[in-house]
Amino acid sequence: MSKLPFNQGQPAFIPLSTFQRYPETEMVERSRAFYADIRRRKTVREFTSQPVPREVIENALRAAGTAPSGANHQPWHFAVVSDPERKRQIREGAEAEEREFYTHRAPQEWKDALAPLGTDSDKPFLETAPYLIAIFGQKKTVLEDGSEIKNYYVPESVSIAAGFLIAALHHAGLATLTHTPSPMNFLNQLLDRPAHEKPYILLVAGYPADDCMVPNIGKKPLEEIASFF
Ligand code: IYR
Numbered sequence: 001m002s003k004l005p006f007n008q009g010q011p012a013f014i015p016l017s018t019f020q021r022y023p024e025t026e027m028v029e030r031s032r033a034f035y036a037d038i039r040r041r042k043t044v045r046e047f048t049s050q051p052v053p054r055e056v057i058e059n060a061l062r063a064a065g066t067a068p069s070g071a072n073h074q075p076w077h078f079a080v081v082s083d084p085e086r087k088r089q090i091r092e093g094a095e096a097e098e099r100e101f102y103t104h105r106a107p108q109e110w111k112d113a114l115a116p117l118g119t120d121s122d123k124p125f126l127e128t129a130p131y132l133i134a135i136f137g138q139k140k141t142v143l144e145d146g147s148e149i150k151n152y153y154v155p156e157s158v159s160i161a162a163g164f165l166i167a168a169l170h171h172a173g174l175a176t177l178t179h180t181p182s183p184m185n186f187l188n189q190l191l192d193r194p195a196h197e198k199p200y201i202l203l204v205a206g207y208p209a210d211d212c213m214v215p216n217i218g219k220k221p222l223e224e225i226a227s228f229f
Contacts, residue, residue: 002141044175046209047129056172064165070152075138076161079191091126093186117215129206134187135162136197158200169205177204
């Protein structure tokens with residue numbers, strides 16, 4: 001239940017006091033530095049069980065919660081799992097779906113596309129990694145008085161928040177994996193989330209294993225992903 005503190009009971013407009021303007025040279029330097037940092041991020045599928053400070057996770061979630069969203073309804077919920085038994089249940093649920101996916105559901109074309117990633121239905125990292133963060137989108141928000149408001153642009157809003165979260169965890173020094181067992185509805189039951197919430201991503205976070213290997217894959221260059229008019 002939400003209080004709707006997010007849009008009401010406050011002055012309609014306040015001065016923009018948080019924006020920081022930099023000299024152009026500094027701005028260029030900052031853009032380079034950010035790119036140099038974020039380009040080091042690789043999706044990791046081998047984690048250690050070494051614990052990570054809970055505050056890092058909390059602050060990364062706070063950062064995710066600053067993402068823009070449709071009508072500022074913030075239609076997301078992050079269910080954070082560190083409890084070993086619940087991680088085991090999530091692994092069990094995910095591997096059941098994944099076995100179906102890899103043996104029946106996935107067409108050959110999809111399996112071919114995944115081949116360079118070396119994925120299969122075994123998901124030990126769901127138990128090894130210290131934190132699993134299930135990201136849910138809320139198509140409506142239930143207020144404290146029981147009334148409901150509709151949310152807008154939910155997939156877009158949730159995806160932007162997930163991007164912030166991944167960037168924040170990377171910035172703090174953690175590796176992540178965007179895991180998407182399909183369908184993911186078993187997470188609602190395991191994590192006590194209502195039926196109107198849809199799981200979008202199961203984000204795995206922790207330190208990479210010492211001998212962690214990653215696929216030798218690259219990213220498209222700027223010329224391929226952008227056009228300037
Ligand atoms: N969800 C499966 C398959 C999978 C699908 C895509 I698209 C990927 O980029 C990676 C994996 C799995 O997690 O193995």
